[in-house]
Amino acid sequence: MLSLWRREGAGFGDEGQAIHCTRGCHGTPESWRDNVARLVEGNPSMMTAVAAVLAAPLIGLAENDGFGIHFFEQSSSGKTTTANVASSLYGNPDALRLTWYGTALGLANEASAHNDALMPLDEVGQGADPHSVSQSTYALFNGVGKLQGAKEGGNRDLKRWRTIAISTGEMDMEIFIATSGRKVKAGQLVRLLNIPLCKAVCFHEHANGKQHADALKAAYQQHYGAAGRAWVKYLADHQQDAVAAVRTAEASWRSLIPANYGEQVHRVAALEAALLLGRIMTGWDEQGCRDAIQHSYNAWVNLFGTGNKEYEQIIEQAEAFLSAYGISRFAPLDYNEKYTQSCRIPRL
Numbered sequence: 001m002l003s004l005w006r007r008e009g010a011g012f013g014d015e016g017q018a019i020h021c022t023r024g025c026h027g028t029p030e031s032w033r034d035n036v037a038r039l040v041e042g043n044p045s046m047m048t049a050v051a052a053v054l055a056a057p058l059i060g061l062a063e064n065d066g067f068g069i070h071f072f073e074q075s076s077s078g079k080t081t082t083a084n085v086a087s088s089l090y091g092n093p094d095a096l097r098l099t100w101y102g103t104a105l106g107l108a109n110e111a112s113a114h115n116d117a118l119m120p121l122d123e124v125g126q127g128a129d130p131h132s133v134s135q136s137t138y139a140l141f142n143g144v145g146k147l148q149g150a151k152e153g154g155n156r157d158l159k160r161w162r163t164i165a166i167s168t169g170e171m172d173m174e175i176f177i178a179t180s181g182r183k184v185k186a187g188q189l190v191r192l193l194n195i196p197l198c199k200a201v202c203f204h205e206h207a208n209g210k211q212h213a214d215a216l217k218a219a220y221q222q223h224y225g226a227a228g229r230a231w232v233k234y235l236a237d238h239q240q241d242a243v244a245a246v247r248t249a250e251a252s253w254r255s256l257i258p259a260n261y262g263e264q265v266h267r268v269a270a271l272e273a274a275l276l277l278g279r280i281m282t283g284w285d286e287q288g289c290r291d292a293i294q295h296s297y298n299a300w301v302n303l304f305g306t307g308n309k310e311y312e313q314i315i316e317q318a319e320a321f322l323s324a325y326g327i328s329r330f331a332p333l334d335y336n337e338k339y340t341q342s343c344r345i346p347r348l
């Protein structure tokens with residue numbers, strides 16, 4: 001079994017599952033940097049996606065939980081390009097790509113096969129059932145499989161994993177799940193960060209977004225896999241430095257993020273630490289890395305809001321209930337029999 005950071009019940013891709021976490025290798029770490037990473041620099045969403053893939057083997061070292069980023073935007077805005085650029089760190093993006101189309105249990109099995117690794121989940125809208133996506137988001141980032149009895153008695157081994165997912169789609173995940181008539185639970189959105197994709201703005205030597213996207217595609221089809229292997233080796237050789245970088249980033253974000261954001265400190269800090277350490281792979285400018293994470297964080301906050309999501313949902317539900325049933329279930333404090341009678345629906 002490929003085992004990255006040994007932990008009870010988990011390894012780098014579990015036995016019994018196809019190990020997709022690293023697929024194929026073409027080119028060198030340097031050719032990936034000069035051809036793929038170079039064209040990504042200056043584009044905040046693409047850089048954040050690269051941060052997420054760099055963070056995938058790092059969060060296990062730092063004992064942080066898994067999480068996902070969902071990039072959404074309309075068609076032909078570069079969502080798949082962004083996800084592919086990021087997964088090219090570890091292998092051939094086309095071979096690595098997974099889909100939301102499946103059951104929660106199926107995705108949990110994939111997650112177990114992608115322990116300490118990346119799960120690229122492209123295009124949530126395509127055929128995926130919002131209800132199973134809703135269940136999957138919960139299962140995926142909980143990091144623990146379903147307890148199941150074994151045929152021969154007792155229980156099957158409980159699967160555990162820690163993974164980072166990059167998801168894409170045309171809709172915000174909350175809206176997508178709501179299309180099934182379900183409400184997203186606060187805990188799900190805390191684990192899967194909804195970020196509106198920022199289209200590429202820095203085209204380098206290319207004339208426009210289309211040419212830039214096409215050049216990136218040509219680049220990641222030729223250069224993939226080698227940089228990811230070098231990155232994992234670097235982390236293995238510098239474990240203490242890597243954990244220290246995450247702790248430093250956490251301390252700095254903790255002073256910037258309101259206390260009621262709680263867990264988000266670990267996620268944004270892991271992304272920033274990964275991007276800063278990962279400069280040995282990308283060659284990117286330090287301030288540019290910090291700016292990219294700040295840009296994506298701001299985009300997420302803009303959407304998610306600054307309040308406590310759990311409290312907000314309780315208040316929203318209470319308000320919705322009162323607006324729907326108000327006078328039929330509650331009488332105004334200054335009780336007036338005539339007023340409530342006039343509001344009753346007359347008997348048919």
Ligand SMILES: Nc1ncnc2c1ncn2[C@@H]1O[C@H](COP(=O)(O)OP(=O)(O)OP(=O)(O)O)[C@@H](O)[C@H]1O
Pocket residue numbers: 073074075076077078079080081082123170199200208209210213214
């Ligand atoms: N920033 C951009 N500006 C202009 N055109 C772009 C841009 N990004 C991508 N494209 C064009 O759109 C095509 C599809 O790109 P990509 O698959 O990344 O988009 P997508 O957002 O995933 O679209 P879809 O919703 O259709 O899956 C590219 O081949 C390119 O021609």
Ligand SMILES: [Mg+2]
Pocket residue numbers: 079080081123
């Ligand atoms: Mg696409």
